[in-house]
Amino acid sequence: MNAAAADPADNNATDGYGDFDFIVVSNRLPVDRVKSDGEESWRRSPGGLVTALAPVMGKADGAWVGWHGAPDEEVDQFDHDNMHLLPVPLSSSEVELYYEGFSNATLWPLYHDVIAPPEFHRTWWDSYRTVNRRFADAAASMAAKGATVWVQDYQLQLVPQMLRKDRPDLKIGFFNHIPFPPLEIFAQLPWRRAIIEGLLGADLIGFQRPSDASNFLRCVRRFAGHTVRQQQVQVQTEEGISYVSRAESFPISIDVDQITELAKREDIVERSKQIRRELGDPKTVLLGVDRLDYTKGISHRLKAYGELLEDGTLTVEDASLIQVASPSRERVEQYRLLREEVEGTVGRINGTYDTMGSTAIRYLHHSYPVEEMVALYLAADVMLVTALRDGMNLVAKEYVAARTNNTGALVLSEFAGAADQLRQAVLVNPHDIDGLKSAVLDAINMPDREAQRRMRLMRRQVLQNDVERWSKNFLNALQQTEPGEEG
Numbered sequence: 216m217n218a219a220a221a222d223p224a225d226n227n228a229t230d231g232y233g234d235f236d237f238i239v240v241s242n243r244l245p246v247d248r249v250k251s252d253g254e255e256s257w258r259r260s261p262g263g264l265v266t267a268l269a270p271v272m273g274k275a276d277g278a279w280v281g282w283h284g285a286p287d288e289e290v291d292q293f294d295h296d297n298m299h300l301l302p303v304p305l306s307s308s309e310v311e312l313y314y315e316g317f318s319n320a321t322l323w324p325l326y327h328d329v330i331a332p333p334e335f336h337r338t339w340w341d342s343y344r345t346v347n348r349r350f351a352d353a354a355a356s357m358a359a360k361g362a363t364v365w366v367q368d369y370q371l372q373l374v375p376q377m378l379r380k381d382r383p384d385l386k387i388g389f390f391n392h393i394p395f396p397p398l399e400i401f402a403q404l405p406w407r408r409a410i411i412e413g414l415l416g417a418d419l420i421g422f423q424r425p426s427d428a429s430n431f432l433r434c435v436r437r438f439a440g441h442t443v444r445q446q447q448v449q450v451q452t453e454e455g456i457s458y459v460s461r462a463e464s465f466p467i468s469i470d471v472d473q474i475t476e477l478a479k480r481e482d483i484v485e486r487s488k489q490i491r492r493e494l495g496d497p498k499t500v501l502l503g504v505d506r507l508d509y510t511k512g513i514s515h516r517l518k519a520y521g522e523l524l525e526d527g528t529l530t531v532e533d534a535s536l537i538q539v540a541s542p543s544r545e546r547v548e549q550y551r552l553l554r555e556e557v558e559g560t561v562g563r564i565n566g567t568y569d570t571m572g573s574t575a576i577r578y579l580h581h582s583y584p585v586e587e588m589v590a591l592y593l594a595a596d597v598m599l600v601t602a603l604r605d606g607m608n609l610v611a612k613e614y615v616a617a618r619t620n621n622t623g624a625l626v627l628s629e630f631a632g633a634a635d636q637l638r639q640a641v642l643v644n645p646h647d648i649d650g651l652k653s654a655v656l657d658a659i660n661m662p663d664r665e666a667q668r669r670m671r672l673m674r675r676q677v678l679q680n681d682v683e684r685w686s687k688n689f690l691n692a693l694q695q696t697e698p699g700e701e702g
């Protein structure tokens with residue numbers, strides 16, 4: 216690894232700077248370790264972010280800094296798929312305090328409308344600071360003079376300010392993939408000012424929805440006292456540097472080409488038919504796909520669906536719900552409790568309504584490769600996205616992209632960022648169980664022509680705004696920000 220940055224005041228020095236012009240920093244590296252025949256190798260992780268950034272990486276001499284996913288292990292930097300990867304180590308205690316603790320039991324619930332109670336512990340905060348410092352140092356060691364560094368998500372909110380202090384030569388961007396909470400909720404955080412100042416180290420701070428950006432700007436005014444004009448914050452550092460930091464929304468999207476190409480593949484279309492047959496060929500297949508997370512509103516969805524069966528409005532011969540719940544953060548208490556609750560409910564509903572030939576809910580606690588996901592999207596007449604709060608929800612966009620023949624209906628929570636773009640979905644407030652039940656019925660019974668009209672409009676939106684366009688928009692806006700000035 217290169218030494219830390221040289222004295223940035225020395226404009227002619229190149230020694231001590233890293234070699235890369237474009238650096239992405241995220242909690243996880245965009246690769247997963249796979250083992251076959253006793254041999255270990257890396258495979259690109261599924262997901263839009265890496266697809267959007269891999270081409271930029273290749274062209275711009277890019278590197279990616281992130282945790283490789285295993286505690287107590289140092290891994291040397293390596294190349295994979297035209298990307299240079301720098302693994303950042305985390306000890307098991309840091310996984311517990313920084314990742315499971317501060318990131319996923321303090322910030323995650325706080326930023327998602329306190330659906331679960333956030334816990335505040337000073338030891339977690341200390342670890343968050345230590346780990347953010349390690350990521351910042353790793354990024355600084357890789358960054359060439361004047362490089363662009365793009366920091367991702369809530370696990371690393373202190374990194375922008377740390378980088379700006381050590382390397383004022385850099386262009387620094389930050390993107391928050393999850394919601395940013397209203398001031399009245401953010402106010403609970405004992406370290407609220409430090410987080411705001413951490414983020415303000417970036418030249419450009421991106422959010423999913425305009426409301427996230429305005430929540431953030433209200434918090435800046437209240438807790439950091441900088442001057443805010445529209446979307447711009449005038450920041451004055453202790454070192455006497457002044458610069459403008461902008462906060463703006465850039466709704467993320469998906470790799471549209473990948474999904475539409477898979478949706479046309481014959482074997483995948485065949486697989487989607489097989490899925491329906493295996494369910495006993497119900498008239499309607501409903502689908503939910505989520506990480507098993509309390510923000511996703513899985514319990515609300517199951518309650519509404521269970522009541523529709525209880526009322527006799529639906530029968531298991533008419534309809535079947537496939538619920539994919541991919542395992543997530545399983546050592547965090549709230550996630551364990553949720554799993555018990557969801558699995559108890561599924562068991563009760565199936566026990567009551569299943570017959571030998573038909574099932575109410577086919578529950579799958581697995582994650583699947585994208586090919587199988589697309590087959591599921593093709594098999595589903597109705598997609599249910601009932602999040603109680605969600606930064607974006609890419610599953611909704613993937614479903615829409617996969618429906619190449621414009622059939623199918625999407626029930627979508629108004630609390631997911633995707634509701635800003637997918638206006639023709641059947642929009643719901645998932646807390647309103649009666650409203651949710653009628654939304655599900657409306658989607659099931661929607662006349663074909665109406666469903667096609669809506670799907671066509673939603674597809675147009677998604678197809679025109681894929682994840683590559685998202686990253687270009689962000690990076691262009693970042694390049695247009697003004698450099699800081701001493702004064």
Ligand code: G6P
Pocket residue numbers: 242243368369392393543544
């Ligand atoms: C959300 C977050 C990501 C995170 C992902 C999976 O989408 O915005 O930053 O990587 O969940 O969670 P995990 O804790 O497994 O990384």
